[in-house]
Amino acid sequence: MFRDAQLWPPILLTLQLATITTVVLLLVGTPIAWWLARSRARWKEVVGAVVSLPIVLPPTVLGFYLLIALGPNGPGGWVAGFFERRTLAFTFAALVIGSVIYSLPFVVQPIRNAFEAAGDRPLEAAATLRASPWDSFWSVALPLARPGLLTGAVLGFAHTVGEFGVVLMIGGSIPGQTKVLSIAIFDYVEQLRWGEAHVLAAGMLVFSFLVILAMTLAERRLWRARQ
Amino acid sequence: MVFMRFPARFAQFAAAAAFAAMIAGPAAAGTVNVAVAANFTDAANEIAALFKASTGHDAVLSFGATGALYTQITQAAPFDILLSADNERPALAVTEGHGVAGTVFPYAIGKVVLYSTAPALVTGEETLRAGAFSHIAIANPATAPYGRAAVEAMTALGVYDAVAPKIVQGENITQTFQFVETGNAELGFVALSQIIATDAGSRWQVPEELYEPIRQDAVLLVHGANNEAALAFMDFLRGPEANAVIEKFGYGTME
Numbered sequence: 001m002f003r004d005a006q007l008w009p010p011i012l013l014t015l016q017l018a019t020i021t022t023v024v025l026l027l028v029g030t031p032i033a034w035w036l037a038r039s040r041a042r043w044k045e046v047v048g049a050v051v052s053l054p055i056v057l058p059p060t061v062l063g064f065y066l067l068i069a070l071g072p073n074g075p076g077g078w079v080a081g082f083f084e085r086r087t088l089a090f091t092f093a094a095l096v097i098g099s100v101i102y103s104l105p106f107v108v109q110p111i112r113n114a115f116e117a118a119g120d121r122p123l124e125a126a127a128t129l130r131a132s133p134w135d136s137f138w139s140v141a142l143p144l145a146r147p148g149l150l151t152g153a154v155l156g157f158a159h160t161v162g163e164f165g166v167v168l169m170i171g172g173s174i175p176g177q178t179k180v181l182s183i184a185i186f187d188y189v190e191q192l193r194w195g196e197a198h199v200l201a202a203g204m205l206v207f208s209f210l211v212i213l214a215m216t217l218a219e220r221r222l223w224r225a226r227q
Numbered sequence: 228m229v230f231m232r233f234p235a236r237f238a239q240f241a242a243a244a245a246f247a248a249m250i251a252g253p254a255a256a257g258t259v260n261v262a263v264a265a266n267f268t269d270a271a272n273e274i275a276a277l278f279k280a281s282t283g284h285d286a287v288l289s290f291g292a293t294g295a296l297y298t299q300i301t302q303a304a305p306f307d308i309l310l311s312a313d314n315e316r317p318a319l320a321v322t323e324g325h326g327v328a329g330t331v332f333p334y335a336i337g338k339v340v341l342y343s344t345a346p347a348l349v350t351g352e353e354t355l356r357a358g359a360f361s362h363i364a365i366a367n368p369a370t371a372p373y374g375r376a377a378v379e380a381m382t383a384l385g386v387y388d389a390v391a392p393k394i395v396q397g398e399n400i401t402q403t404f405q406f407v408e409t410g411n412a413e414l415g416f417v418a419l420s421q422i423i424a425t426d427a428g429s430r431w432q433v434p435e436e437l438y439e440p441i442r443q444d445a446v447l448l449v450h451g452a453n454n455e456a457a458l459a460f461m462d463f464l465r466g467p468e469a470n471a472v473i474e475k476f477g478y479g480t481m482e
Contacts, residue, residue: 064405072410086361089411090395172395172406173367186398190294190370 007200009176010184017092017180018160021099025156026149028100029107033152034137036108037115048112052105059102063169066098070170090172095180098166103159107152114148115141147222154215158208256283257456260305262296263288264312264443266400266418267335270476271310274469281463284456292399294370300325300448307451308460310334310443313372317446330447334464336479337441339376339433342407342422343414349429354414355386363393364406364415373400376438377416383437423477443478 036048054062067089070076076088076097088094122144126136142149164182171178173187181200188197263271268290275286289296293312300306300320309326311317314333320326343349348360366374374396381387395411397403400418407415422430445464451457463469470480 067405067411068409070411077410086413087411089406090362168398169402169405172362172364172412173398174395183398187367187369190367 006175007184007196010179010181010200011203013176013179014161014181017095017099018157020096021103021160022153022157024096024100025103025107026153029104029152029156030111030142030149032104033108033111033148034115034141037112051108054102055105059163059165060169062102063098063166066094066101066166067170070094070097089170090174090178092177094170095167095178098170099160099163102163102166103156106155106159110148110151110155111145112148114145114151117148118144147219150222151215151219154211158211161204162208256285257454257459258285258287259307259451259454259456259460260287260289261308261310261460262300262304262306263290263310264293264296265290266312266337266420267310267443270335270420270472270478273472273476274464277468277472278460278463281468282456282459284459286456286460305450306448307454307457308445308447310445310464312337312443314442314444317444320446320448324449326446326448327452330461331444332465333442333481334445334469335443335473336481337373337376337443338419338435338477338479339373339380339416339438339441340419340422341414341431341433342417342428343430344408344410344428345413346427346429349414349431351431352384352386354431355381355384355390358386358389358393360413361393362395362406362412363390364395364397364403364412364417366400366403366416367396367398371397371399371403372441373403373416373418376433376441379438380416380433418477420477440479 032047032051036044036051068074070080070088072080072086076094077086080086080088088097118141122140123136126140127133131139162182163180164186167178167180167183168186171180171183173179173183181204185197185200185204188194188200261271261275271288271290275288278284278286289306291299293309293316296304296306296309297311297316297320300309301323309317309320314331317326317331321328321331341349341354348354365377366372368374368378378387381390395406397406397415400421403415404417404421406412407417416433419432422428445461447457447461473480
């Protein structure tokens, strides 16, 4: 029944997108979270609020702004010019950019909380042992924040898997490039092909359940190990 | 105690209002709830105003994607009429028992235009043959009638296979229009109704023999079968006043 339905390309594309997005999110989100946790700047909460905005904005609205920003009249079009293209929209890179922005608060927040929970004392102790700030970040702060990093990574990954509105707006539904799982499910539902939709949706549900369960268990273990 | 009095007053008022409505009889202005496909928004607003002026009835319009509206109707949404963006959902409404048999008719015929915001880009079918563009936007042909028509037209012109790698799909015709309007796709197949108010850019109205007509059907729903205002709206929608509005907004009519 489902042999000709091409169920696999959207699944693989989604996993690929979520993996790359999560890596980028950790690289971008960790320094932001560190700064938000440690800085004494008065306006840091302004930055914190900006990072949190994607939670509030409807994904299609965020997607529409991204569509303009990625297009020929926005910064995306300027970047695309170097690759002899007119626009960054409708590409896998566009989906990564959109997903990173959309999931950023879900990664920054738990990491920031973990940095704040660790407090100043371990870092002060490291400083008295003449560790450089860089060294104490890598060998003290980051290991202490491991539960937060794990939570952030899993949330970012899961959130990207379930993302729909942003991808819908900037993707163009190109098979193998921008047609991800959530779009494929939506298409099947719209076409009243509920069999395929059920298979994909059920797979997504089971997957998400397992991810959240595994995250909760692993997080508990990490916290317990620290005590 | 203050809180207790209010509902009592309200009940009195409601009873009086209901009584007044009853003795006023069938000549009283009624209300019809119409579920309207989003692409017909502007035309529907204007028709509702004319309908009010002509009959005294209020038409309360709810806009949405046809698929979403239809799903709501299957879940007993209080709509009297569905103005669909296609001819499938109204037929389905009748077979599934939500619509009144014999009331389905095409209120508007959608027209497809190849459109670009660039002034000289679209000159005619040769624009498609030359293929001097990197992205062409169409609505999802599996779900959106305008997308289906776009594919039919390109197939009829024999350019579909050459153009296919450059196609980007909007989930519906609104999103397709956004792809073109923001310049992310150089051109795209949009609805005439979306660009009829402007002279900007360049356009080619696709000859109607190249694709099956995009019939937008109306259907009276079971919820409105005994609502006089609903019956009046169905009549009004076929009349010359409504048809003039429909054509003004870039649709064809059956007249």
